[in-house]
Amino acid sequence: MHKILRKATLLVVSTLTLTGMLAPVATPQLEAQAKATKVIIAPKHGKKYHYARGCRGLNHASKTKKVTLKWAKQNHYKLCGWEK
Numbered sequence: 001m002h003k004i005l006r007k008a009t010l011l012v013v014s015t016l017t018l019t020g021m022l023a024p025v026a027t028p029q030l031e032a033q034a035k036a037t038k039v040i041i042a043p044k045h046g047k048k049y050h051y052a053r054g055c056r057g058l059n060h061a062s063k064t065k066k067v068t069l070k071w072a073k074q075n076h077y078k079l080c081g082w083e084k
Helices: 002-019 023-036 069-074
Strands: 038-041 048-050 065-068
């Protein structure tokens, strides 16, 4: 029974993928992951990271730096309050 269900699922997924009906569902997730890998910090202005360069929390930052989200979290940076 499980083999039949697995084959049917594989057939449905491959059909939807080939016809393009499944592509819009998967595309935004990839874009969100790619967007979230780089963040902006202001090294001389606290321990907050920002997703957008135009974030209100960066108004007084004289210098900004682009780093990975993983690096920012490992170095105890937290998400800016304006972007929550």
